[in-house]
């Protein structure tokens with residue numbers, strides 16, 4: 001069997017070693033005679049798997065006891081409503097930064113529950129840069145400040161953590177979680193849909209400072225109430241057990257690779273290689289302000305759009321998959337998450353060079 005290099009933005013490539021381990025444990029998890037998928041979530045075995053995953057994530061990301069770690073369901077998108085329902089409290093408005101399609105979705109959903117103050121937007125530059133924080137129109141009485149550290153579709157990534165003062169900082173880290181070290185203590189809440197850097201889709205990891213628990217509006221659905229989920233160790237209902245287990249295997253794999261600092265070094269190198277190639281080859285272009293180019297998602301265009309189909313066909317034939325850009329942006333996009341090995345990026349660059357030589 002041969003594994004392709006899968007550049008999909010999500011669900012995304014997972015470490016081969018993790019998939020092999022899951023395969024070897026599929027029918028009989030460590031002598032229990034059953035798959036993790038078939039285990040009671042209340043069993044000692046599954047509770048150990050769940051606790052282990054949380055412990056490893058805390059270690060990898062440097063999460064202190066001041067924070068609760070929740071394994072919720074409904075993907076990152078369900079958090080777009082869960083966050084305002086839980087964090088608006090007695091405040092009337094929340095601050096949001098608009099840097100792309102995921103920011104916009106979060107903003108649109110929050111507007112259903114309260115006033116949204118868009119403190120800054122880079123829409124007039126087609127989301128090719130991050131607005132200078134000195135120009136942000138933040139409010140001291142905002143319930144929280146929400147931003148999207150990595151815009152997965154646009155390929156735009158912050159290289160700094162905004163200073164929100166005493167206002168809790170909330171971040172959608174779906175496509176950047178565990179790709180580089182982050183000071184968790186600067187945040188009130190971090191959430192990440194799992195299918196980019198953590199595991200299977202549907203699972204969403206939420207890291208919330210404990211003083212922000214217990215503020216949910218009365219009408220908040222029980223399943224969306226952070227306090228309820230925290231009080232029940234993310235097992236108020238049946239959690240996404242298999243996804244949780246798989247995320248745990250990914251965390252173990254990350255520790256074996258040297259943890260987040262080692263990943264950051266590798267990710268920086270992979271991204272730099274690809275951007276350098278794009279910048280040096282006249283046939284390819286990336287529209288993002290170089291300071292804010294994403295390490296994880298690299299969109300690029302061909303000098304001649306009519307060759308897009310041929311480019312993708314040739315890539316598929318070489319096992320370089322899912323390079324088509326998001327339908328709203330067009331062009332190409334290569335996602336280089338933790339599990340994408342450097343040889344995958346090398347193979348992509350070699351193909352791009354060959355294609356430009358022959359067809360450019």
Ligand SMILES: *Cc1c(COP(=O)(O)O)cnc(C)c1O
Pocket residue numbers: 010074075076077078102148150151152172173174175193194196201202
């Ligand atoms: C993928 C993604 C989402 C949506 O995740 P779902 O799990 O599909 O809801 C939200 N925000 C960002 C930044 C993403 O990359």
